Amino acid sequence: MLQFLDYETLRVIWWLLLGVLLMGFAAMDGFDLGVGMWLPFLAKTDSERRMIINSVGPVWEGNQVWLILGAGAIFAAWPPVYAVAFSAFYPAMFLVLCALILRPVGFKYRSKLENPRWREAWDWLLFVGGLVPALVFGVAVGNALLGAPFRFDGDLRMSYEGSLLGLFQPFAVLAGLVSVAMLAMHGAAYLAAKAGAPVAARARRAASLAAWVFIVLFAIGGLWTVNLAGYRIVGRLAHDVASNPLHKQVVRQAGAWLANYSAMPWTMIAPALGFIGAALMVLALRTRHDKLAFIASGAAVKGVVATAGLSMFPFILPSSLDPSMSLTVWDASSSRATLALMLVAVVLILPAVLAYTAFVYRVLRGRVTPGRVEADPHSY
Amino acid sequence: MIDPHAVDLSRLQFGLTALYHFLFVPLTLGLSVLLAIMESVYVMTGRAIWRSMTRYWGLLFGINFAMGVATGITMEFQFGTNWAYYSHYVGDIFGAPLALEGLTAFFLEATFVGLFFFGWDRLSRVSHLAVTCLLALGTNLSALWILVANGWMQHPVGASFNPQSMRMELTSFYDVFFNPVAQDKFVHTVSAGYVTGSMFVLSVSAWFLLRGRNRAFAKRSMTVAASFGLASALSVVVLGDESGYTASANQKMKIAAIEAMWQTEPPPASFTIFGFPDLQARRTDYAIRVPWLMGLIATRSIDQPVPGIENLVADNVQRIQSGLLAYSAVDQLRSRPADAGAQAQLNTHAGDLGYALLLKRYTDKVIDATPAQIQQAAWDTVPGVLPLFWAFRFMVGLGFYFIALFALSFWLSAKRRLDTYPAYLHVVLWSLPLPWLAAELGWFVAEYGRQPWTIDGVLPTYLSVSSISSGSVAASLTGFVLFYSALAVVEIYLMVKYIRLGPEGSGENG
Numbered sequence: 001m002l003q004f005l006d007y008e009t010l011r012v013i014w015w016l017l018l019g020v021l022l023m024g025f026a027a028m029d030g031f032d033l034g035v036g037m038w039l040p041f042l043a044k045t046d047s048e049r050r051m052i053i054n055s056v057g058p059v060w061e062g063n064q065v066w067l068i069l070g071a072g073a074i075f076a077a078w079p080p081v082y083a084v085a086f087s088a089f090y091p092a093m094f095l096v097l098c099a100l101i102l103r104p105v106g107f108k109y110r111s112k113l114e115n116p117r118w119r120e121a122w123d124w125l126l127f128v129g130g131l132v133p134a135l136v137f138g139v140a141v142g143n144a145l146l147g148a149p150f151r152f153d154g155d156l157r158m159s160y161e162g163s164l165l166g167l168f169q170p171f172a173v174l175a176g177l178v179s180v181a182m183l184a185m186h187g188a189a190y191l192a193a194k195a196g197a198p199v200a201a202r203a204r205r206a207a208s209l210a211a212w213v214f215i216v217l218f219a220i221g222g223l224w225t226v227n228l229a230g231y232r233i234v235g236r237l238a239h240d241v242a243s244n245p246l247h248k249q250v251v252r253q254a255g256a257w258l259a260n261y262s263a264m265p266w267t268m269i270a271p272a273l274g275f276i277g278a279a280l281m282v283l284a285l286r287t288r289h290d291k292l293a294f295i296a297s298g299a300a301v302k303g304v305v306a307t308a309g310l311s312m313f314p315f316i317l318p319s320s321l322d323p324s325m326s327l328t329v330w331d332a333s334s335s336r337a338t339l340a341l342m343l344v345a346v347v348l349i350l351p352a353v354l355a356y357t358a359f360v361y362r363v364l365r366g367r368v369t370p371g372r373v374e375a376d377p378h379s380y
Numbered sequence: 381m382i383d384p385h386a387v388d389l390s391r392l393q394f395g396l397t398a399l400y401h402f403l404f405v406p407l408t409l410g411l412s413v414l415l416a417i418m419e420s421v422y423v424m425t426g427r428a429i430w431r432s433m434t435r436y437w438g439l440l441f442g443i444n445f446a447m448g449v450a451t452g453i454t455m456e457f458q459f460g461t462n463w464a465y466y467s468h469y470v471g472d473i474f475g476a477p478l479a480l481e482g483l484t485a486f487f488l489e490a491t492f493v494g495l496f497f498f499g500w501d502r503l504s505r506v507s508h509l510a511v512t513c514l515l516a517l518g519t520n521l522s523a524l525w526i527l528v529a530n531g532w533m534q535h536p537v538g539a540s541f542n543p544q545s546m547r548m549e550l551t552s553f554y555d556v557f558f559n560p561v562a563q564d565k566f567v568h569t570v571s572a573g574y575v576t577g578s579m580f581v582l583s584v585s586a587w588f589l590l591r592g593r594n595r596a597f598a599k600r601s602m603t604v605a606a607s608f609g610l611a612s613a614l615s616v617v618v619l620g621d622e623s624g625y626t627a628s629a630n631q632k633m634k635i636a637a638i639e640a641m642w643q644t645e646p647p648p649a650s651f652t653i654f655g656f657p658d659l660q661a662r663r664t665d666y667a668i669r670v671p672w673l674m675g676l677i678a679t680r681s682i683d684q685p686v687p688g689i690e691n692l693v694a695d696n697v698q699r700i701q702s703g704l705l706a707y708s709a710v711d712q713l714r715s716r717p718a719d720a721g722a723q724a725q726l727n728t729h730a731g732d733l734g735y736a737l738l739l740k741r742y743t744d745k746v747i748d749a750t751p752a753q754i755q756q757a758a759w760d761t762v763p764g765v766l767p768l769f770w771a772f773r774f775m776v777g778l779g780f781y782f783i784a785l786f787a788l789s790f791w792l793s794a795k796r797r798l799d800t801y802p803a804y805l806h807v808v809l810w811s812l813p814l815p816w817l818a819a820e821l822g823w824f825v826a827e828y829g830r831q832p833w834t835i836d837g838v839l840p841t842y843l844s845v846s847s848i849s850s851g852s853v854a855a856s857l858t859g860f861v862l863f864y865s866a867l868a869v870v871e872i873y874l875m876v877k878y879i880r881l882g883p884e885g886s887g888e889n890g
Contacts, residue, residue, distance in 0.1 A: 057494070057498070058494030058495065058497065058498040058499075059491075059494055060494075061449065061490040061491075061493055061494055062487065062490040062491035062494065064490065065482060065486045065487045065490045065491075068453065068456060068482045068486055069479065069482035069483055069486070069487070071456055071457070071460075072456065072475065072478045072479035072480075072481065072482040072483075073479050073482075075456075075459065075460070075467060075471050075474075075475035075478055075479065076471065076472075076475030076476045076478065076479040077475070077479075079467055079468055079471025079472060079475055079547070080468050080471075082459075082460045082467050082471060082475070083460060083464035083465070083467040083468040083471070083846075084464065085460065086457060086459075086460025086461045086464065086467075087460060087461055087462070087464035087846035087847070087848055090461050090846070090848055090852050090856070091852060091855075091856075093457055093460075093461050094461070094855075094856045094859060097453060097454055097457055098859065098863060100450075100453050101450040101451065101453065101454070101863070101867070102450075103450070104446040104447075104449040104450045105446050105447065105450050105867060105870070105871075107446070108442060108443065108445075108446035109443070109446065109870060109871075109874055112443075112874055112877075112878075113874075113877075154714065155546060156468055156545075156546045156547070157465050157468075157847065158464055158465075158468070158846075158847060159847040160847060160848075241544070242542055242544035242545040243545045244544055244545050244546065334471065334472045334475070334549075334550075335472050335542070335545075335549040335550055337549070337550045337551070337553075338472050338473070338475075338476055338549070338550045341476060341550070341553050342476060342479060342480075345479075345480055345483060345484075346483065349483050349484055350483065353483070353487045353491075356488075356491060356492075356514075357487075357491055360491050360492070360494065360495050363495060363499060363502050363503065364494075364495070364498065364499075364502070376498070376500075376501070377886065377887030378435075378439070378442075378497040378498065378500070379498075
């Protein structure tokens with residue numbers, strides 16, 4: 001299949017597609033995670049809380065498929081990355097799972113009973129369900145930039161020498177906070193555009209506050225990478241042979257994560273998008289262009305994801321224990337046949353997914369008001 | 381290196397979370413199709429009661445669906461968290477159907493499930509029906525992909541071992557997709573889901589009738605459930621038999637274990653209806669046998685033998701020895717990738733490589749395994765005979781019971797006597813848990829019967845595990861048990877509450 005594409009090109013395409021899926025996850029599921037984080041703070045009455053929940057109620061489930069598909073695509077296209085990342089971060093993954101499990105149940109069950117204590121309990125659980133994934137995925141990206149303490153034996157069985165606390169190094173914590181601030185901004189921007197009057201006004205202030213926090217933290221992160229030890233491949237590494245992460249030489253080097261930006265200055269669009277998107281969002285909210293603000297915060301989110309990916313290319317998950325065993329685009333992919341097959345599937349199906357997702361958002365357009373929520377017995 | 385306790389605990393965790401997940405999946409599969417049927421009647425007749433039926437059963441569907449979604453994420457994550465070597469070794473093939481499930485099925489169902497609930501006043505009747513149908517299509521496509529993945533674990537076709545990347549790689553996606561095991565399993569499993577959905581509607585409606593409430597609503601619901609349930613129950617049994625036939629061609633050991641066939645009998649083999657298989661003594665006590673039946677089921681012939689366990693173990697000793705030749709060839713290829721002799725040796729014996737890996741449990745230096753260790757490993761290929769034997773028989777018995785019950789319901793519905801016999805309604809009500817029991821037993825037979833392999837004949841379960849400590853797994857397992865138990869209490873409480881409220885208490889006209 002797709003004989004005109006060589007293995008090297010397919011690998012680059014799948015690296016780009018992984019980026020697209022993660023950007024899709026951060027921009028789509030990101031706003032409903034952010035909405036969850038604001039749930040206890042932006043609403044004063046039960047009616048306002050239901051307005052917040054119902055603003056994402058009909059769409060959050062589809063958004064979360066971006067995460068499921070992202071994980072599935074890593075499994076299919078980058079199996080060693082899937083194996084290492086999920087098992088190395090075992091306790092963190094368990095935390096994320098519990099938080100993610102709370103969400104479908106929380107959205108669906110919260111308003112099924114009138115009891116205020118039942119509802120308040122679910123509100124806090126939905127808050128946890130928004131905050132924990134945002135924090136842990138951010139910390140995970142931070143750890144990917146730092147490198148994870150794993151190595152392989154000759155059978156490519158991975159072993160890991162780290163602990164849960166080891167994941168929370170200062171830089172990784174910063175990355176987690178960037179992620180929380182970014183999604184809080186994005187979630188509040190969504191509410192500004194989607195919720196009814198009093199909540200939308202509070203959401204505008206919340207979004208601007210989160211945007212400034214995000215801009216400061218993201219800038220600190222950028223300055224930190226100047227002296228942070230990144231990774232660099234030395235010598236030759238064939239780009240078109242069977243995947244095996246044991247055949248290369250890698251060194252750790254301060255500032256290596258900035259090398260791509262000096263070699264290819266156009267890549268600076270990504271971090272620039274992060275800053276400009278957030279600033280534009282603040283401006284748009286001041287002038288009551290709520291939809292534009294949401295688009296701007298979405299652009300900022302995508303810029304941040306792209307920044308992490310571009311800084312590391314061609315690395316996907318470096319090993320701090322034995323840098324030469326790091327997982328890269330050239331030696332951690334699936335076979336050519338699988339990459340080609342999956343590419344065909346994505347090209348055929350993803351446009352349809354985008355089309356019907358757009359259709360659903362169009363049907364559900366308009367602000368969510370308390371009247372609408374009360375009128376529908378199926379409301380959350 | 382490998383912590384055997386981590387293997388056992390990871391298996392237990394995967395088994396428990398999968399069984400739990402599988403409490404919600406069959407009902408989602410069945411109810412989604414029933415909703416599409418009910419709404420079709422509404423759109424065609426325009427009668428409001430069918431709209432109420434769609435909305436009320438849809439409400440209960442939603443309570444169940446949320447749990448199915450929540451517990452499904454755990455399943456996807458666990459391949460990476462607990463079965464990292466598995467993910468590396470077969471991700472090239474196994475990951476594709478999982479990703480395609482996300483792309484083609486989850487997006488469809490998750491995007492349209494919101495519109496199903498929130499779109500009633502925003503869409504025309506026909507558009508809303510289309511949404512419901514797409515939701516049902518999504519849930520069923522999801523079952524298709526997951527059974528393509530599972531079918532490959534039972535019967536790994538379309539893949540070969542690559543010594544350069546030290547893993548299995550895809551050679552033919554066509555073979556993986558049209559794997560006969562996968563196709564039979566798909567129809568068998570979705571039919572079981574339809575039976576579950578039908579029984580749910582039937583039993584809850586019977587409860588309404590016993591209480592003398594919502595009569596028109598309940599009788600119409602029962603009529604739909606009875607006809608759809610009867611067709612599905614027939615399909616489950618016929619396709620179950622078909623999967624037995626396919627399995628007997630491809631997973632001889634599983635069939636032999638299910639049947640407790642210790643030795644190959646002269647064909648056609650007899651079927652043991654009752655007995656107590658004893659793995660240590662290798663015999664079945666108090667056996668009651670029906671002559672010919674097993675040979676007919678398994679081979680569709682009277683002259684082909686069904687191989688017995690002891691004969692298959694003897695074959696597997698040979699396969700381990702052949703696998704050792706493949707294993708040493710892989711070792712040579714690792715240091716000298718261009719060694720043509722080693723490559724030829726691997727090509728000849730590659731199909732048995734997995735059997736050599738069975739020895740890893742006993743020795744790290746597989747090549748130097750003693751004959752005793754080889755014997756031990758060959759006997760490891762026999763799964764637990766007693767639990768399989770009985771789980772299978774209970775499942776099959778339930779399958780026939782469902783046919784009878786739905787046939788009776790169908791007849792009563794045709795005679796308009798659904799509410800005439802309280803005894804019948806009580807039987808239906810108390811049969812509610814049975815499809816779940818049958819589905820869980822079926823899952824158990826398929827997965828436990830595949831042991832000691834995760835990928836039959838290719839990768840032993842023992843090797844598939846991540847390099848994680850048993851302490852971590854014990855902690856996560858405890859967390860899952862507590863968390864899932866709490867969720868089960870909440871779910872059942874809400875389900876019972878909304879069933880008691882009935883259509884009229886849930887904002888519908890009952």
